[in-house]
Amino acid sequence: MLGKLLVRYLSTYRWLLLGVLVFQFTAAMAALYLPRLNADIIDQGVARGDTAYIWSTGIFMLAISLGQITASIIATYFAARTAMAAGRDIRRDVFEKVSAFSEREVSQFGPGSLITRNTNDVQQVQMLAMMGATMLVTAPLLAIGGVVMALQQDVGLSWLIGVSVPTLLVIAGLVISRMVPLFRRFQTKLDAVNRILREQLTGVRVVRAFVREDIEEERFRGANTDILIVGRKVGSLFVLLFPLAMLVLNVTVVGVIWFGGIQVDAGTVEIGTLFAFMQYVGQILMGVLMASFMTIMIPRAAVSAERIGEVLASESTLTRPAEPVRVFPRPGAVEFEGVGFTYPGAESPVLQGLTFAAEPGETLAIVGSTGSGKTTLVSLIPRLFDATAGTVRVGGVDVREADLDLLWKGIGLVPQRPFLFTGTVASNLRFGREDATDEELWAALEIAQGRDFVEAMEGGLGARIAQGGTNVSGGQRQRLAIARAIVHQPDLLIFDDSFSALDLATDARLRQALWRELPDVTKVVVAQRISTVTGADRIVVLDGGRVVGNGTHRELLETSATYREIVESQLGVEA
Incomplete structure (x- = not known):
């Protein structure tokens, strides 16, 4: 060697x-x-x-x-x-x-x-x-x-x-x-x-x-x-x-x-x-x-x-197709068809038999107990992992056949643990799109409910950010990560429990701004708080890696015992 x-x-x-x-x-x-x-x-x-x-x-x-x-x-x-x-x-x-x-x-x-x-x-x-x-x-x-x-x-x-x-x-x-x-x-x-x-x-x-x-x-x-x-x-x-x-x-x-x-x-x-x-x-x-x-x-x-x-x-399992598809007929659409996923060496699959879809511009919420596979599910959309069974489609194209650069260009991901890079607020936001203007950065911060604290920082958009964003709070880190995804101008936004560090009032204002300012962008929201997902067009309930509920908030209250249990437990806590 x-x-x-x-x-x-x-x-x-x-x-x-x-x-x-x-x-x-x-x-x-x-x-x-x-x-x-x-x-x-x-x-x-x-x-x-x-x-x-x-x-x-x-x-x-x-x-x-x-x-x-x-x-x-x-x-x-x-x-x-x-x-x-x-x-x-x-x-x-x-x-x-x-x-x-x-x-x-x-x-x-x-x-x-x-x-x-x-x-x-x-x-x-x-x-x-x-x-x-x-x-x-x-x-x-x-x-x-x-x-x-x-x-x-x-x-x-x-x-x-x-x-x-x-x-x-x-x-x-x-x-x-x-x-x-x-x-x-x-x-x-x-x-x-x-x-x-x-x-x-x-x-x-x-x-x-x-x-x-x-x-x-x-x-x-x-x-x-x-x-x-x-x-x-x-x-x-x-x-x-x-x-x-x-x-x-x-x-x-x-x-x-x-x-x-x-x-x-x-x-x-x-x-x-x-x-x-x-x-x-x-x-x-x-x-x-x-x-x-x-x-x-x-x-x-x-x-x-x-x-x-x-x-x-080492050959990455994230292989690029020999003849990638570069045209997405339905930008923003997401579809899971019989999707399953098993980690290497695991005895049982984490996800199995998932079938649901979200149309362009819709809000799809995913809820479930801890360990039900929510983060793994959303990781399959941008091909952080490849499904071991079934098909995941984005924009009407199987993600394994799509051009990876174009696929990622159309997706804005806010991970469960947002990470900021050493630099400034502006450099972190422009990580999503380098040619974004200051006005676009402020507009994204406005939607993400981050304008106030950025203006209060010394230097504003030029304020220094330490490695990993350790010099800002968890909630500020989440809002900056959300603003970065908005600056990217994707057709599909994925929020992997990205509102967990926000108080209820900020959470509500942020969701209202997202729905109002980005009506044509499909939003996939993983959340633990029921109040975050009640206004979604479609809610998918996971339990043990399977879909046990699929519908609106009102429909699931009537048809899904798992969803009703989650709602009742949280309403009791909030009361």
Whole structure:
């Protein structure tokens, strides 16, 4: 998976990678050539007392060193550009994939895990791409080139390389083999930390209301400790590798000095050659060490690439039709025909056998006890979920055959828990339609009964809104969400228990304004309060995922025992 991911995203930048290869090759060749020149200075210049040769060769070495530095800088620049661009492309594709997910896929992965995959996991792959573009070119050149150059200097000492390199490879292999499962556990623990932190930040009011700070701190401490333990094990192995590698390097250098000194004393090897051989041994082992460092990064990046690949390979159940219908003959009409829905892995369906309809401009109310399937029902209209049985039609077209963008364009949804984005009142309202004028925003606020409190806010339409709308009350948040849906100018408005935070007077004024100002817009209203739905053209009563009543308020009082029970219970409470 890691290889496929890197090939897929790095192939776009092959010219930059070619530049990395060329300049890294140049830098490596310069590094391999310098010890040979150093040996020549010692053996020829110093031994003969040839000052001119020492100066000319030294200046040449300095020029090569400067060229090596320049080539390394350019190669690193190209590698950084390539890796950062690839990381950007991966994050973009993951975001677009997640954006196309239905609620089913989002729930399957979990929001916290999806965030981790698009941030930390992408970063791991990105860092591997950057380091790999440099080290994976330099390391083999230094190791292989160093062996060739060392053999040219002295074949008799080459057995030291034959012992040290395999020893270093065995040590690296043993350490890295233990890291792979630890990296997988580390990413899973990181998901847990992100999930808990996200829950605590989102539900901070609930935590404080129930005085759960200490308990939640303990829960986070537990998750944080878990990731500490795994990270400590990884760190211990990581730290262990370098001392062992340096031990092999130092022992090898001592061996070169020891056995090389014997040969120098015997007159079979010159001192400059011995020094060059030592430098080549260092370069060989450094190349192996760099490769080992890369192999440490590869397992973690491989785990991250696997997690990213799971997201990219996931097919959303929200599939777009091959030949979408772009014409809606009856804008605003809603029809359910034998509709059923079952959540994945559930033993029984949430909805079954739903059949009803709402004509354009009508108000359709949906009532029922908690857990009867009201929110699931309205989620089927804009295709947040797809019905597992039957057909849902909007505008006279099966929603599974309709062009999704046109379908969503014709629907204004106010969810049960309205969400506001960081920005201003105006930017949140224009989320429904970017070209809306200020006059249209104020008109929508007027209908939603939100004009008064927006005018009282500092800045009016330019007033700041915190993430999630946490700096406004629940009722204000609902009214802003309703105004946003109105600005969208849809043919169908869906209110999923969107008046629950409003007092009865505001609720009544808002409904009257909606009915008066938007008579041609179909309205689907999910509500718990009977007073909210009594004026609806049609009321659908749900119980256990089935329709047990369908008609007007007066008709249902006479024909539906479930509806009558709900009315009587609320009238008793209100009295």
